[in-house]
Amino acid sequence: MAQLPTSLVFTIRRSEAELVAPAKATPREYKLLSDIDDQQSLRFQIPVIQFYRCNPCMQGKDPARVIKDALAQTLVFYYPLAGRLREGRNRKLAVDCTGEGALFIEAEADVKLEQFGDALQPPFPCFDELLYNVPGSEGMLNCPLLLIQVTRLKCGGFIFAIRLNHVLADGAGMIQFMSAMAEMSRGAIAPSIPPKWERHLLDARDPPRISFTHREYDEVEGTIILSENMVQRSFFFGPKEVSTLRKLLPHHLRKCSKFDILASCLWRCRTIAIKPDPDEEVRLLCVVNVRSKLNPPSPSGFYGNAIVFSAAITTARKLCQNPLGYAVELVKQAKESVTEEYVKSAADFMVIKAPAMERFSKELDNMSKEQPADEMGKSVSISSTL
Structure with a gap:
């Protein structure tokens, strides 16, 4: 049961978390991260939450089902996100593209979006309810790299929450992935911007030479x-x-x-x-x-x-x-x-x-990131715990 400072009390019912694998077979390979990617200061999770009003265009459609299917299709193109991180010599990180999938949680809350009132501002008091931390999922190594929870609301709206391992993407990369999911949810057969790995572009030189004081x-x-x-x-x-x-x-x-x-x-x-x-x-x-x-x-x-x-x-x-x-x-x-x-x-x-x-x-202090509205619909508020 969740309770806001405004005394609004509501109940969230979550289904058991499941792994969503890519919709098609994907390459099984190891992909090294760049030396910018795997720095110690980026080894944490990026959580973002978005709130959506009831959209007439979604009439008769289950947002959780639509997003789950879009996730599976998008992971075909972003298949490293369906893999697991491994650590090699000198703590160098690589993605083992196992195709195991991302965590997905379907939930329902007996509350309407408008009942949240001014609480739709960071820090959102019920964040942990709307982005459930599945036990054992928050680690850096050998854990799912992506977690998504979709919570349906009584008004027909829904709440979309996502958590991504930062070493895989920065804010712009995360937005690109979410935009690709939005396109797939509308029936696209491929993202309009094909994803590129190319992590070698941000590797250290050989031999490395520091030319600034930093x-x-x-x-x-x-x-x-x-x-x-x-x-x-x-x-x-x-x-x-x-x-x-x-x-x-x-x-x-x-x-x-x-x-x-x-x-x-x-x-x-x-x-x-x-x-x-x-x-x-x-x-x-x-x-x-x-x-x-x-x-x-x-x-x-x-x-x-x-x-x-x-x-x-x-x-x-x-x-x-x-x-x-x-x-x-x-x-x-x-x-x-x-x-x-x-x-x-x-x-x-x-x-x-x-x-x-x-x-x-x-x-390093937690940093706020401004995220634009997702193309699955216009979100009314976006919050991050960063």
Whole structure:
């Protein structure tokens, strides 16, 4: 039984989790992950939840059945996701394409979508009910790489929840897979964008050579923030709020991205709130999509991890005492520092500095990702626990 802070109580009935294999036979092979893919800091699961209103076009159709069939068909093309991770020498990861399949859960909830009210905002209080953690499924090795739960609602709508092992795909790759599922659910015989593996494009060089300092992986020392004194809240910035923040910037920064504005604003506000030593170094890690940074660019359909981290670094005093534009400049410079050589150097760093990567993974905060609406219908809210 699930209960929201608004006192809304409802019951979810789940069927037993089952493995959905590809609809057709797929190659049995080993596929190595890239050195960007299998870094320690990406060895976790990406969970996403989407809420869908009743769609007249779905009249007479069971969303769980439609999605389950689409999953089986999509796994024919994305067959590595139906396999299992194995670990070799030096902790190198590879996918054993066994075709065993992905976990699928069918569920029903005696509640209507509109009854959730304002609770359709991250962090969603009943996330664990709507994306059930099947015992033994959350491991990195020898476990299903993908889990999907579809929960029907009394109003005819449904909730789609998915969990994917991050070493297989980044946010863009996950969206590509979900879009392919949506196409298959509408009767397509193949995804409009054929998936590409090509993980070798983001491997370390031979021999590896680090050509950047990569301060983003420095071991952080300084202010200890006690988690018990923290609360999690969601703040939504619409066009009006973003426009207001944009007006605080000097003219030459007015055309910067929403990410630059919001990341800089939150970094600055958070630093002011935790009150570190004024001379303490503070940093903001940015995740940069490097698909277009490679020469030639990564092929269309590539769904692996094409991301690297870069860091905006300053002192608490400078960040808090300077206007917002100062932080925006730092964030923009951090992103612009990512070149093809930077990406290659980062891959080399993964191989040479593995112990530093393990420390980094422990210090890395969970990151929110903005996901667009799925093409199976227009979702009314999307939440991630990242």
